[in-house]
Amino acid sequence: MPVEVAFSRSSDWGHGFVGQVVLDTDRALAGWTLAFDAGFIIDNIWGAEVVSQADGRVVLRNAPWNADVPAGGRITLGFTAGPGGSVPDPSDWQLDVPGLVPPTPPEVDIAGVTMLESEGVALFRIGLSHAATAPVTVSYATEAGTARAGTDFRAALGSVTFAAGETSRVVAVTLVDDAVAEGTESFNLRLTGASGGTLGAAVAEAVVLNDDGPRIEIADASVVERNSGQASLSFTVTLAEASTKAVLVRFATADGTAVAGEDYLASSGTLRFDPGETSRNIVVKVLGDRVIEADETVLLHLSHAVRGVLADGAATGTLRNDDLPRLMTADAATITEGDPGGRGLQGVLSTAGREIVDATGAPARIAALNWFGMETTAFAPHGLHLRNWREMMEQMAELGFNAIRLPFSAEAIQKGGTPNGIDFRLNPDLAGLTPVQIIDRIVEHAGEIGLRIILDHHRSSAGNGPNGNGLWYEGEYTTARWVKMWEELATRYAGNPTVIGADLHNEPHGANWKSWATAAEIAGNAVLAKNPDWLILVEGVGQHDGEHYWWGGNLAGARDRPILLNQPDKLVYAPHDYPNSVFPQPFFYAADFPDNLPAIFDRMWGYLWREGTAPVLVGELGSRLTDPRDQAWMEKITAYLGGDTNADGVQDVAGAGVSYAWWSWNPNSGDTGGILADDWHSVNFDKIAALQPILPDVAQASRQAVFTVSLTAPGVAPVTVGWQTMPGTADETDYVAAAGTLVFAPGETSKTVAITLRPDEVAEGTEWFRLALTSPDGATIADGNGIARITDDDWVV
Numbered sequence: 161m162p163v164e165v166a167f168s169r170s171s172d173w174g175h176g177f178v179g180q181v182v183l184d185t186d187r188a189l190a191g192w193t194l195a196f197d198a199g200f201i202i203d204n205i206w207g208a209e210v211v212s213q214a215d216g217r218v219v220l221r222n223a224p225w226n227a228d229v230p231a232g233g234r235i236t237l238g239f240t241a242g243p244g245g246s247v248p249d250p251s252d253w254q255l256d257v258p259g260l261v262p263p264t265p266p267e268v269d270i271a272g273v274t275m276l277e278s279e280g281v282a283l284f285r286i287g288l289s290h291a292a293t294a295p296v297t298v299s300y301a302t303e304a305g306t307a308r309a310g311t312d313f314r315a316a317l318g319s320v321t322f323a324a325g326e327t328s329r330v331v332a333v334t335l336v337d338d339a340v341a342e343g344t345e346s347f348n349l350r351l352t353g354a355s356g357g358t359l360g361a362a363v364a365e366a367v368v369l370n371d372d373g374p375r376i377e378i379a380d381a382s383v384v385e386r387n388s389g390q391a392s393l394s395f396t397v398t399l400a401e402a403s404t405k406a407v408l409v410r411f412a413t414a415d416g417t418a419v420a421g422e423d424y425l426a427s428s429g430t431l432r433f434d435p436g437e438t439s440r441n442i443v444v445k446v447l448g449d450r451v452i453e454a455d456e457t458v459l460l461h462l463s464h465a466v467r468g469v470l471a472d473g474a475a476t477g478t479l480r481n482d483d484l485p486r487l488m489t490a491d492a493a494t495i496t497e498g499d500p501g502g503r504g505l506q507g508v509l510s511t512a513g514r515e516i517v518d519a520t521g522a523p524a525r526i527a528a529l530n531w532f533g534m535e536t537t538a539f540a541p542h543g544l545h546l547r548n549w550r551e552m553m554e555q556m557a558e559l560g561f562n563a564i565r566l567p568f569s570a571e572a573i574q575k576g577g578t579p580n581g582i583d584f585r586l587n588p589d590l591a592g593l594t595p596v597q598i599i600d601r602i603v604e605h606a607g608e609i610g611l612r613i614i615l616d617h618h619r620s621s622a623g624n625g626p627n628g629n630g631l632w633y634e635g636e637y638t639t640a641r642w643v644k645m646w647e648e649l650a651t652r653y654a655g656n657p658t659v660i661g662a663d664l665h666n667e668p669h670g671a672n673w674k675s676w677a678t679a680a681e682i683a684g685n686a687v688l689a690k691n692p693d694w695l696i697l698v699e700g701v702g703q704h705d706g707e708h709y710w711w712g713g714n715l716a717g718a719r720d721r722p723i724l725l726n727q728p729d730k731l732v733y734a735p736h737d738y739p740n741s742v743f744p745q746p747f748f749y750a751a752d753f754p755d756n757l758p759a760i761f762d763r764m765w766g767y768l769w770r771e772g773t774a775p776v777l778v779g780e781l782g783s784r785l786t787d788p789r790d791q792a793w794m795e796k797i798t799a800y801l802g803g804d805t806n807a808d809g810v811q812d813v814a815g816a817g818v819s820y821a822w823w824s825w826n827p828n829s830g831d832t833g834g835i836l837a838d839d840w841h842s843v844n845f846d847k848i849a850a851l852q853p854i855l856p857d858v859a860q861a862s863r864q865a866v867f868t869v870s871l872t873a874p875g876v877a878p879v880t881v882g883w884q885t886m887p888g889t890a891d892e893t894d895y896v897a898a899a900g901t902l903v904f905a906p907g908e909t910s911k912t913v914a915i916t917l918r919p920d921e922v923a924e925g926t927e928w929f930r931l932a933l934t935s936p937d938g939a940t941i942a943d944g945n946g947i948a949r950i951t952d953d954d955w956v957v
Contacts, residue, residue: 165253169244176203177244181237183255188264189229192257193221196250200241207237218250231264266292266327267360270300270351274367281332282313282366284349286320288327288357296322296356300331300349307345307368312336316349322356335368342370343408343466374438375400375471376409378462382478386448393424393444393477395460399433399468407433408466411442416457418479423447424458433468446479454876455480485871485909486942487881487933492865494949495917505562505612508693509660510729513772515815516695526660526777527856528563528614528821529556529835535567535618539577539595541602542826546840548586548900550605554916556825557609558864559835559848560855564611565663565779565821566602567618568595570637573645577622585882586901596652607658608896609916614697614821615649616663616779617642626711630670630702632679643683650691661695662687663734663779666712669702673717676701685726697734697777698723700765710743712736712779715765722773732819734779735765737797740789742831754792758807761800769818770805782823782832785846794850801854817854822847864914865895865948867931869902871909871939879904879938883913883931890927890950894918904939917950924952 164184171178183194193211198218202210207226211219220237229235266288273282288296299319302309309315314334322329331349344367351362376399383393399407412428413420420426425445433440444458455478462473505526507519515523531552533542543552556564571577572595579598584591590598599615606613619627620637627634633642646662653659664683668676677698684696700715702708707716713735725731740748750756762770769776781797783790799807801818827834835847848855871879884899896916904911913931926949933944
């Protein structure tokens with residue numbers, strides 16, 4: 161008799177142990193004994209009784225409560241015994257059964273079937289409850305029901321035999337396929353005379369679905385729910401062709417997301433098409449309410465067609481909710497106007513030793529954001545599919561940044577391209593503009609809100625990342641065209657202090673330092689000949705004298721071969737620096753990491769600033785700040801940029817510190833993510849907190865009027881509403897006119913709109929303007945105007 165025995169020790173303390181025994185058997189048992197060889201003595205047992213322990217042989221018998229074991233059953237028992245330790249496990253197991261329970265004969269069952277008449281056969285499956293050790297035979301015969309032998313099916317009589325171990329057989333009954341539209345019919349197959357087994361379910365029904373007659377289809381439907389009473393949800397049921405006899409079909413509603421009795425009245429019945437009719441309606445009553453909820457659904461099912469064929473027997477009815485939340489606009493808090501200036505970048509910028517200085521000679525730190533997209537085939541900064549461009553720039557200023565590094569391609573400047581990926585409903589003033597004209601708009605608005613622009617030649621042809629060859633030219637975009645492009649841009653923005661400089665080329669990692677330095681001098685001097693106000697930003701290469709660093713980050717060669725411009729007070733070195741998550745450089749895994757980082761920063765680019773050779777603006781640095789090594793890098797590099805060159809908490813170099821441009825504003829940077837979250841609205845304040853020590857003082861930043869727009873109740877679907885500023889006694893000389901769209905996600909009830917004021921020194925009294933809501937979707941407007949009052953702080957002397 162097959163039996164499986166498993167032995168284990170759940171604990172062993174050297175002079176004793178706990179043993180566990182599990183036995184599986186394929187036969188039913190009525191009492192049992194178990195014997196085995198053992199080098200130990202059992203002193204306590206559960207799940208069995210000790211019969212004898214002598215000469216190393218142990219005999220156990222069943223306990224009173226586990227003597228009877230079904231086939232396929234399990235016996236478990238345990239004991240404590242001694243000694244433990246190295247005593248071998250039991251062996252030579254033997255199970256003796258005083259009384260074997262005979263195997264239970266299998267039960268024979270038959271299952272019903274449903275099929276189309278045209279399938280030509282009804283397949284009945286006959287099965288055994290379990291395998292037998294000997295053959296099992298059973299007889300079968302068909303019995304007429306509404307389907308008749310000879311007319312609808314061929315009578316069948318016979319028997320099937322299951323071989324030992326076999327548990328399933330099929331009996332096929334032939335159907336008569338005719339062209340008569342006759343409705344659903346049925347007949348039975350009956351089992352008799354089981355040998356070697358017993359009969360269980362002995363009769364099975366075959367349901368034959370008629371597929372003769374016109375095809376019946378039902379269409380989906382919808383209705384507006386209404387606030388009260390009942391609305392009629394009308395489903396249209398059609399026949400593909402008219403019939404000369406009446407066609408009948410049953411119908412019944414069922415809950416989808418709508419609930420019978422709460423949202424609609426359940427309905428069922430029989431739909432009749434009289435001869436010649438091809439279309440009928442089934443009306444379900446919908447219960448109106450004032451609950452703000454999602455659209456709901458009720459299902460309608462067809463069945464039991466008579467003289468017709470169900471081609472599409474199910475439809476969905478949509479109950480469209482017409483209860484919408486209302487939009488309210490609160491007045492902005494009264495704001496004091498303020499005076500011009502205050503972001504630390506006054507007038508034209510130049511350099512003096514290690515410092516970037518403004519027109520007053522005061523040291524200034526540039527804290528910029530990289531807003532990419534213009535360099536790609538979008539030919540426009542990214543994010544404009546979800547946000548208004550002015551709104552994003554104003555948000556940058558609110559967070560304390562004072563500049564934007566704006567990447568672009570030579571193709572965008574010299575060939576144009578068609579800006580795309582823009583929702584022109586949110587950005588109507590960008591429609592029809594070329595890439596350069598979009599830059600013009602960005603420059604104009606930046607000047608209005610106190611931001612500066614660094615133009616960055618990111619690549620030659622439109623695309624992602626730097627040029628594939630790692631040089632400042634590629635393909636048709638030659639060195640000559642590169643210099644000419646910069647001359648044209650310098651001329652275009654000459655006299656405009658908002659554009660502060662040219663980042664000549666992004667990440668020239670394929671060049672050696674000497675060749676790149678020569679090219680940078682040619683382009684830089686050409687720019688300054690057209691626009692002597694600009695700063696000239698020169699990036700590093702990828703490797704120098706065999707030492708590799710970040711693309712654009714290696715400025716070690718500038719020690720022996722510095723950049724020499726015709727206007728030396730316009731040179732700024734602009735390396736890139738990144739953390740472990742962008743690429744696992746070996747120094748991130750050195751034994752002295754992260755204390756090794758400040759010395760690496762200093763050797764690769766920081767020495768130029770520390771020694772007073774020229775200012776440094778780290779043109780790209782960024783991280784998601786989720787990797788612990790990235791977080792350590794962030795602490796070290798912000799300390800270095802702040803003048804603490806060995807990150808010991810003490811500022812070693814006085815002054816404004818090293819300038820930078822964080823990569824990136826955009827959340828769609830695969831390496832680093834952005835200051836913005838993936839929704840292009842929410843701010844990652846962990847990054848802002850990490851940058852806080854090196855953000856400029858924004859105490860005198862532009863003031864803003866903040867309007868709160870709210871919903872009286874949360875929507876169950878997104879709610880959108882347009883907004884725009886409208887003049888009152890204050891006009892666009894007093895505030896930055898703006899327009900955009902608010903999007904309330906399901907569950908959200910409050911949004912804010914911040915409008916930047918234009919400070920002045922004119923005595924003009926208290927003024928006001930308003931924010932107007934327009935074109936709501938998913939809500940209605942209850943109060944569509946908010947008022948902002950500007951208190952004047954200028955007096956006539």
